[in-house]
Amino acid sequence: MIFKIPNILTIGRLIMVPVLVFFFYLPGQFGDWLTCGVFVLASFTDFVDGFLARLLKQQTKLGELLDPIADKILVVTALVLLVMNNVIQDLSVIAAIIIICREILVSGLREYLAKFKLRMPVSQLAKIKTFLQMFSISILLAGNSGNELLFDYGLQIGIILLWGSAILTLYTGYDYLKKGIDHAID
Numbered sequence: 001m002i003f004k005i006p007n008i009l010t011i012g013r014l015i016m017v018p019v020l021v022f023f024f025y026l027p028g029q030f031g032d033w034l035t036c037g038v039f040v041l042a043s044f045t046d047f048v049d050g051f052l053a054r055l056l057k058q059q060t061k062l063g064e065l066l067d068p069i070a071d072k073i074l075v076v077t078a079l080v081l082l083v084m085n086n087v088i089q090d091l092s093v094i095a096a097i098i099i100i101c102r103e104i105l106v107s108g109l110r111e112y113l114a115k116f117k118l119r120m121p122v123s124q125l126a127k128i129k130t131f132l133q134m135f136s137i138s139i140l141l142a143g144n145s146g147n148e149l150l151f152d153y154g155l156q157i158g159i160i161l162l163w164g165s166a167i168l169t170l171y172t173g174y175d176y177l178k179k180g181i182d183h184a185i186d
Contacts, residue, residue: 136161
């Protein structure tokens with residue numbers, strides 16, 4: 001059923017994406033904090049929907065389909081906004097590209113393997129990567145307001161954490177690719 005709590009949270013995360021974009025264009029501290037808040041809330045629903053689905057035994061095909069899509073749309077949208085606004089710039093754009101490419105790669109692999117009724121479960125390292133990625137993007141979305149709160153090091157901290165998540169992204173992406181190729185060869 002569509003009206004199970006985890007599915008509602010996942011659909012809510014999708015609905016939050018245009019809200020995030022709208023808030024991103026609001027000027028000043030108000031816009032910075034609203035954007036950051038929406039992203040943090042959306043990121044939190046990613047954790048909560050999976051937890052509740054397992055706890056309440058409400059795992060559904062719809063949730064299985066929409067959850068990774070909602071995550072990827074949220075992350076890619078935030079990264080594009082941050083690159084477009086020059087918060088992520090110069091060589092750090094490479095970190096954003098690594099993250100986006102991995103998201104596309106893993107989605108494609110999962111779709112391909114689904115034809116054979118094979119699943120690629122999320123590894124613990126991938127969960128750590130997701131947390132680090134969401135945390136870094138949250139800091140960066142707080143913009144100059146967050147930077148000031150962190151003694152003018154907020155943006156630097158966000159970029160360092162983004163690179164950390166990009167490195168984990170490469171590793172977990174390679175791991176998924178290897179598993180996918182192994183399944184394809186078998």
